[in-house]
Structure formats: structure tokens, C-alpha cells
Amino acid sequence: MPVIFYSTVDQASENIALALKQNHGFEEKGNTDLGEKQFAVWACGQTQLVELHSPLPEADFLKDFFKSDLFVFASRHQSVSGAPCATVHAPGNWAGETKYGGNANELQLTSAKALQCFYDLLKANPLPVFREASHHGPTCLKTPSVFVELGSSEKEWSDYSMAEPIAEAIVEGCRSFSSKNAKAALGFGGNHYLAGFENLPFALSHVASKYVLDFVDAAMVKQAVEKTAEPVEKAFVDWTGCSKEQREMLVASFEKTGLSWEKA
Structure with missing residues (x-):
């Protein structure tokens, strides 16, 4: 209800x-x-x-x-x-x-x-x-x-x-x-309005835009998974919407949490 x-x-x-x-x-x-x-x-x-x-x-x-x-x-x-x-x-x-x-x-x-x-x-x-x-x-x-x-x-x-x-x-x-039949995913990087995540075959749950990525560690990635009602199958990264340092931190966080990921 x-x-x-x-x-x-x-x-x-x-x-x-x-x-x-x-x-x-x-x-x-x-x-x-x-x-x-x-x-x-x-x-x-x-x-x-x-x-x-x-x-x-x-x-x-x-x-x-x-x-x-x-x-x-x-x-x-x-x-x-x-x-x-x-x-x-x-x-x-x-x-x-x-x-x-x-x-x-x-x-x-x-x-x-x-x-x-x-x-x-x-x-x-x-x-x-x-x-x-x-x-x-x-x-x-x-x-x-x-x-x-x-x-x-x-x-x-x-x-x-x-x-x-x-x-x-x-x-x-x-x-x-x-x-609704939809597979859940997380998004990381890019602008606030998710321009880099159009036409994905997944429903996006939590998304962190570029300006907050410096604060996103493995604990926050884990929390984003846990704070999604559906099972999260994957994370997508707006690769050009992140700095090199942010990409490295994200990949390390995904590996630590065991979350599959790919470039958006």
C-alpha cells in the first residue's frame, strides 16, 4: 500500500x-x-x-x-x-x-x-x-x-x-x-541529471554524480547495494564523467564489495 x-x-x-x-x-x-x-x-x-x-x-x-x-x-x-x-x-x-x-x-x-x-x-x-x-x-x-x-x-x-x-x-x-520487471543497478559519475546513463537495460537505484565521488568508498558502495529494495546486479560508471583518481577508487571499491561493474 x-x-x-x-x-x-x-x-x-x-x-x-x-x-x-x-x-x-x-x-x-x-x-x-x-x-x-x-x-x-x-x-x-x-x-x-x-x-x-x-x-x-x-x-x-x-x-x-x-x-x-x-x-x-x-x-x-x-x-x-x-x-x-x-x-x-x-x-x-x-x-x-x-x-x-x-x-x-x-x-x-x-x-x-x-x-x-x-x-x-x-x-x-x-x-x-x-x-x-x-x-x-x-x-x-x-x-x-x-x-x-x-x-x-x-x-x-x-x-x-x-x-x-x-x-x-x-x-x-x-x-x-x-x-514492473526490471533489473537493478547503481550509477557512478557524470552530471547530476544522469546524461551518461540513458538507454541502459537496467533500472537505476542510487546514483552518485561526479561532484560527490571523492566521498564514495567501499562502505558507501556497500550501503547503496543494501539500500536498494531489489537485488543489485551491477554498477555502471560514466567513465568520461570521472577523474582518473575517482575511477581507480571506484574500481577498488567494486572489487572489495564483489560488485560487478562496467562502463556506461
Whole structure:
């Protein structure tokens, strides 16, 4: 039973939730009292929609609430370019930076097939669609988690018509991800938007872009494998998207963990 989370402090998130309520059959179920916290909940079939009042990347407190096979965070995406787009990614902090939630050097449990499913469904969207490298929190939830986002500026976040296709993809993904047949892999190197990993016959789970590779050792590679719900069969390396030193460190880490790898 997937759970979709949205935040009242995120305009894009609120608009995606509004589309779910108005167009996709999510009906209000009132407040769910879970110990010291209460959550406003809507439901459509077996899928729940839950309202939060804090930034979604800071939702590590959810580790104590809700039993589910998938958490979907309906969120805004922000970039320097401000270009309109839809994105999907796993949460996780490869390095020590925790400015945007989660714990240092911790990756969130995620699902490669869910990420691939949402990515494929978002392609029906008129917006450009990107997969992103793993970044920000939450990182300590016990349920596989993904972010599905609308970007990249206030113009898009405030436009309800742009939120509707995101909502549609989320609903369909929640229905169908569990039946998707996909082999899981990890990605290392290249840019944040995974340009070097297109057309692989694998579903990508956690990905570390070039700018965090100096922090990726065998322990982090092992964690990325363990924090993928499906068995990880392989790692792909964007060979030209890494320095010589980074490539050597990655290969040594793969050998130490026994993970098969190849150039993307």
C-alpha cells in the first residue's frame, strides 16, 4: 500500500495534492492519530495521501509512522536554470552535507523499479523529464522512498495545470510499480541529471554524480547495494564523467564489495 506525502510549505507539492484530490479519487479520511502525531489523510483504494507541514527532505521523523511498501514524496524541484521540468530521484547523502535533511553519509532505502516506473510514466508529460542523482533527505526511513518533482521555478510550482500530469504519473506509478520487471543497478559519475546513463537495460537505484565521488568508498558502495529494495546486479560508471583518481577508487571499491561493474 503506497503512501504519498505532500507538504503545505511547498507550493508545487500542494498543487500536486490538489490534483490528486480533485481528479484522481482521493477522499478525505480525517485525521489519523499515531501516538504523539496526527496526520490528515486522504485515500484512493489502497493508496494513501498524507499531509505534512514541514519540508519533505526533513521527513526523517516518518520512520516511526505508516507501514507501506513505498513512500512517494510529491515535491517541487529547484534548479539554477529555472527551466521547466519533471524529475525523479532517490533521497540520500553521499557525503557529510546535511543542509537539506537526512543524515551525513547515509542513503535512504529506495526501489530501482519504482524509480524506473515513475520515470517512464513521467515521459508522457509535456515537460522535459530527468532522473537525478541521489541527494538530500530523508535518509533513515524503513520504507523504500522516491521523490517525484515539478520544477524548476515558482512559475511552474504555482501552475495547477502543470501539477496535474505529475499527479497522474504518481497515481499510475503507485498502482503499477510492484509489477514492473526490471533489473537493478547503481550509477557512478557524470552530471547530476544522469546524461551518461540513458538507454541502459537496467533500472537505476542510487546514483552518485561526479561532484560527490571523492566521498564514495567501499562502505558507501556497500550501503547503496543494501539500500536498494531489489537485488543489485551491477554498477555502471560514466567513465568520461570521472577523474582518473575517482575511477581507480571506484574500481577498488567494486572489487572489495564483489560488485560487478562496467562502463556506461
